[in-house]
Amino acid sequence: FLDEPTIGLDAVSKLAVRDFIKRINTEKGTTVILTTHDMQDIEALTHRVMLIGNGQILLDGSLEELKKRVSDKKxxxxxxxxxxxxxxxGMNYLEQKDDKLKISLDPKMISVSEGIAYLSRETELIDLEVSDISAEEMVARLYKEYQI
Structure with a gap:
């Protein structure tokens, strides 16, 4: 059982602790129970996530399952x-700052490749990044939903 194992550590130490936890899990087949608010730890270390609030297990599943539950948008x-x-x-602006835009895309309405092709016809693309909802955004939405 580890409670906030990387809190207050510098970047190099965080990586070393994460590598150690992964190695113990793999080599010894040991389940590691981790309580943390560090989303990078969650993304780097977990196969299964449980959201606990008011003394009850509210959600239990893989990080990907929980992300899809909150939002399947890209x-x-x-x-x-x-x-x-x-x-x-099927596309909406999330953020706009100078020449940088953050756009939400609903893959039920338009595929990612169609969205990218559309954007490339509308403007000259210099750089592009596609991602799922972040772990931080997922947790924030779940906290709001469950009023934690």
């Missing part, structure tokens, strides 16, 4: 030159 971050693109159905 985030596209683009850096562009030229005009700000208009968005098609």
């Amino acid at each position: 985030e596209i971050i683009i850096k562009h030159s030229g005009k700000t693109p208009t968005l098609c159905e």
